[in-house]
Amino acid sequence: MLDGIRDAVKKFLTGNASYDVAVEEFIKELQKSLISSDVQVKLVLSLTNKIKERLKKETPPSNLERREWFIKVVYDELSALFGGDKEPEVNPKSNPWVIMLVGVQGTGKTTTAGKLAYFYKRRGYKVALVGADVYRPAALEQLRQIGKQINVPVYGEPDSSDAVGISERGVAKFLSERYELIIIDTAGRHGYGEESKLLDEMKEIYEKVKPNEVVLVIDASLGQKAFDLAKKFHEASNVGSIIITKMDGTAKGGGALSAVAATGARIKFIGLGEKIDELEVFNPRRFVARILGMGDLEAIIEKMKATEEYESIQNKMKDVISGKSKLTLRDMYKQIIAVRKMGPLSKILQLIPGTNMLGDIKEDQVKIGEEKMKKWISIMNSMTYEELDNPSIIDKQRMRRIAFGSGTEVEEVRELVEHFNMIQRTLKVLKRRKKDVEKLFGQL
Ligand code: GDP
Ligand code: MG
Known part of the structure; x- marks a missing residue:
């Protein structure tokens, strides 16, 4: 199961094995997990080959450990x-649009029918629901309450x-009333051993009503069974998209991958709770982050982002020094934030132009620096964009306002502005001495 991947990530990041051995082990574990989730072997191999190829061709960005970068590649x-960066297209492709929900009993079809109705209603569609679960007592009442809500x-x-008749009549009625989106809620398995009967019924509704889209609703905890199940539903009614429910629970959603593999359909939404608004458009990256272990991954991604910001700042500094661009407080702000995200402390001071001319930084200076950084960030948070872009307009009155807004002293605001001015003066000097510039900023 995909839980294995999560554990493998932990082991990979914290284990003692050498990098190459750890990579080998991880890839094996990844393959095993995916194959045991019934992902086609061909797909698994193509995935791991791609990963291996990237490992050979690419080099990790600075400030990201090799192991962290590897996990990023896997991610x-x-x-x-699961669809990459693109969120699925969820708006109906034509008007009117009829959706039929299928899936095992208890997965959350009725709840999801309500969530979808609410989702599209808020997007401006005229929505109606059809209750075609004739097996569970009170199924219709449940849907009616949601409708009322x-x-x-x-x-x-x-x-x-007569589930088929109800579906036909319901859809016909709402079509004649010019409803734009009609959602049919169907029954789940009704009594053990009657699965084929249910599937026959699905098939009949599908053939008679001809919905525009069949949505398979599956429970995140389903795991491996999802493959066969999805396949059966797919054969009965040509599943067009998938909704994974109960992603808020402990389950990791491994079955999702199996369902995708079995149907070739895309996941469109995930359910994150029992409430009507706890439905989210499926986001592949967020979903995979959940599978891999959010915490670890978020930290790595944060770092990656910080690294990118940091690189863009480096380029900006080079432009400033070569005279192509002007330094603003906003640059300094971005710089401090980016560098802080990356730690270590001494680096922060080194990176502020001007301070690295001071030579070695002593430990206690670093400490002062850390506190000052925090203060400066809150001061800059209280500045307007205009002030950040053009600090020369910051007069006494503005300083008072900024100090008040950031809970600091006017003196501290003044100190920051003066520091900025000092940097600008330094840069002017540096511009005149290009060689020194390269020496100072070349290794940035
Ligand atoms: P159906 O038999 O497929 O129609 O399933 P229901 O819609 O009746 O839902 C079965 C149970 O799952 C109910 O108690 C729902 O409140 C609950 N449920 C549905 N979706 C979610 C979800 O995304 N998260 C959680 N935690 N519970 C859900
Ligand atoms: Mg139901």
Whole structure:
């Protein structure tokens, strides 16, 4: 199961094995997990080959450890498997649009029908619900309550057991009333051993009503069973998209990958709770981050981002020094934030132009620096963009306002502005001495 991947990430990042051995081990574990989730072997191999290739061709960015970078590569490639950077297109492709929800009982179809109705209603569609679960007692009542809550009409026939007829009549009625989005909530498995009967019914509704889209609703905890299940539903009704429910629980959503593999359909939404608004458009990256272990990955991504920001700042500094661009307080602000995210402390001071001319930094100076950095960040948070871009307009009155807003002293605001001015003066000197510039900033 995909939980294995999560553990493998932990082991990879904290284990004692050498990098090459750890990579080998991790890739094996990844393959095993994916194959045991019923992902096609071909797909798994192509994924791991891509990862290996990137490892050979690319080098980790500065400030990111090799191991962290490796996990980032895995993350990228796994995300690509789920659709990459693109969020799925969720708006109906035509008007009207009929959706039929299928899936095992208890997965959350009825709840999801309500969530979808609410989601599209807020997007401006005229939405209606059809209750075609004729097996579970009170199924229609459940849907009606949801409909009432969000003010969406519900079609149902309390005494009928004709799910196909109900679907046909419900859809016809709402179409004639010019509803734009009609969602059919169907039954789940009704009694053990009657699965094929249920699938026959799905098939019949599908063939008679001809919905524009069949949505398979699966429970995040389903795991490996998801493959066969998705396949069966797919054969009965040509599944067009997938919704994973209960992603808020302890389950890791491994079955999602199996369902995708079995149907070729895309995941469109995930359910994150029982409430009507706890539905989220599926985001491949966020989903994979959940599978891999959010904490570890978030930290790495933060660092990556900081590294990118840091590189863009370096380039900016070079432009400033070569006279191509002007330094603003906003640059300094970005710089401090980016560098702080990356730690270590002594680096922060080194990177502020001007201070690295001071030579070696002593430990106690670093300490003062850290406190000062925090203060400066809150001071700059209280400045307007205009002030950040053009600090020369910061007069006494503005200083008072900024100090008040940031909970600091006017003196401290003045100190920051003066520091900035000092940097600008230094830069002017540096511009005249280009060779020194290269010496100082070349290794930035
Ligand atoms: P159905 O039989 O497929 O129609 O499933 P229901 O919609 O009746 O849901 C079964 C149970 O799962 C209910 O108690 C729902 O409140 C709960 N449920 C549905 N979706 C979610 C979800 O995304 N998260 C959580 N935690 N519970 C959910
Ligand atoms: Mg139901």
